[in-house]
Amino acid sequence: MPAHAGAPAHPEPAIRDTTHTRSAREPRGAARPQVRVVRAGRGRALRIDGTFASFYTPGRELTGLVWNALASPLAWLPPARRRSVLVLGLGGGSVARVARALAPRARIVGVEMNPEVVRAARRHFDLDALGVEVVVADAQRYLERARGRFDLVIEDVFTGRGRRVRKPDWLPRPGLGLAARRVAPGGILTINALDDAPDSLDELAELFPARLDVAVDGWDNRILVAGPARLSAASLRAALRREPLLAPTLPRLALRTLPSSAAGGARAGALRSARTR
Numbered sequence: 001m002p003a004h005a006g007a008p009a010h011p012e013p014a015i016r017d018t019t020h021t022r023s024a025r026e027p028r029g030a031a032r033p034q035v036r037v038v039r040a041g042r043g044r045a046l047r048i049d050g051t052f053a054s055f056y057t058p059g060r061e062l063t064g065l066v067w068n069a070l071a072s073p074l075a076w077l078p079p080a081r082r083r084s085v086l087v088l089g090l091g092g093g094s095v096a097r098v099a100r101a102l103a104p105r106a107r108i109v110g111v112e113m114n115p116e117v118v119r120a121a122r123r124h125f126d127l128d129a130l131g132v133e134v135v136v137a138d139a140q141r142y143l144e145r146a147r148g149r150f151d152l153v154i155e156d157v158f159t160g161r162g163r164r165v166r167k168p169d170w171l172p173r174p175g176l177g178l179a180a181r182r183v184a185p186g187g188i189l190t191i192n193a194l195d196d197a198p199d200s201l202d203e204l205a206e207l208f209p210a211r212l213d214v215a216v217d218g219w220d221n222r223i224l225v226a227g228p229a230r231l232s233a234a235s236l237r238a239a240l241r242r243e244p245l246l247a248p249t250l251p252r253l254a255l256r257t258l259p260s261s262a263a264g265g266a267r268a269g270a271l272r273s274a275r276t277r
Contacts, residue, residue: 054092089156
């Protein structure tokens, strides 16, 4: 859900005003997460339990460097392969907004477990204008039941409060394996990582032939990208350079191809076989 889950190295936009959703009025000890919408400059920020979870500036397709980077692998896929996107941890729809700009006709499914977040996204972040199929469900339960496949799967799921934000216990294992099963042959899995990055990279090495590590200037987040053997930092960099929407963000992204794993190739082949059954 949060795309800026770690504390940024540079400050957020200045908050000028606040708007609270109903769950924000719950006592601090309440079980339900605190959901707040705040005005930040000309935009709106969604904060969930003190975490900077989404950002939206009306009239703009880009939403923030981390979310832009999460959606950026769509630029690597040819237009004919930008048919479907699954977002795990929809939040306010920041990464879905960038995905929609890159793939105007794609089917986009967004999974969000907190209905209060969905209500805030619809009211304050123009979520309905994106044409996203919203599924209110726990992401793990959704993956366990899902049968469809997607050209791009984005894992942006977090739990916890403020600086203690982390991945839930089911990630990276068995969650990334479940997510990999929803990736269409030749497609891509993208992860918004924090302290989980080493373990997530190890799991991705078992699941995909190719892995990229994308450092985002000024943020703690690391974007992990996994896909077919032909995926590389050089090819993704070239794709971003050709994409007018994302080209301005390229100087602030450091892309690195990670060593391939023989086990990853073998397990990826097994996953492909499983997907065809």
